Amino acid sequence: MSAERWKEDEALLESLRKGAPGAVDELLRLYQGKIFNLAMSILKNESDAEEAAQDVFMTVIRKADTFQGNSAFYSWMYRICVNTCLMRLRGKRRNDTVSIEEFMPVFTDEGMHASPMDDWSKEVERDALNEELGRMIRKYTEELSEKYRVVFVLSDVEGLSNEETAKILGLTVPAVKSRLHRARLYLREQLSRYLREGKAG
């Protein structure tokens, strides 16, 4: 995280604690897009994400006073968001995810690649494909169960370090890495199939 963002967060936290005018507007300006995005990537439903975001901001405003400051402000807020969303997910039907095992690389008994391995890395360098690729990566991410999805979104999409992601989710770094790797294997496999089978389908 940049020193600038750190400073901005510190100032924001201070003014929230004091109840300074404009503190809430600043909080919204800096974070409502990020919190909505994170809530959407966990809940995948706009009205759920909106309600979750409301809860997150209310919790942040209420608890700004008691925030210890031993983690970064934004990671505290992300943790509140993740917990709020996971609580909302509990008890909901979750049959819209794909079993990740079906899309892991396949190997022969000797441990050789059994499925075709095309090199599409050059093909995707063309910027013309970007919009479509972004859409496909989002679609395949949505198919992951939230266990993998949240890690992938925080680490690879948001660009947080594995340590930061681990802190937010209350996981160990090896656990984050292992989930992240499986999520990437899944997405790599799905993208391979998509690119191989033609983009029309």
Add this chain to the structure above:
Amino acid sequence: MNCKELAYMFADYFDGTMDPELREELDAHIAMCEPCMNFAKTYHALSDKTRRLRQDIQYEIPPEVRNRLETFVRAAALKYPEKVKEYRDQVERERRGKVADLLKAAIAGRLSSVTALLVETHCVACPECREYFSGLLKASNPVSVAPPKVIDSHVTLLLESLPPDEEFFLA
């Protein structure tokens, strides 16, 4: 090392945390194995594209959601300090009521034995309270004005030091 092992170990290789000897082994395998070379290249490409296409992958907050959220959070945040103030006012009202009740009970000679003992002990050490309480008893009028600040705060401390659920006056 075979392709399967390589695929499952690739995360450490990718983020640069792999032990250098193992890394050399992986490099040697990749150099000789076309499927693994393609696997490595496309794993990189996926990660690279994910980072670059962040804007496309992320969810844009729709303007109407943004508006509603802003309205909601601002309104709730405005009400929040009021709620806190309301709560504090109520606590303060209750405290003042209790202080007044204790003084009334003292005048009427109806302090519970524990409370009477506490008041007495305190008055030995505190000239202000001693004077105030003896004045009260002499006047034996109901307290009409709020006690001075010092007395108020000492009586509050005294009330707080009572055992929980202890009634400070006799029924």
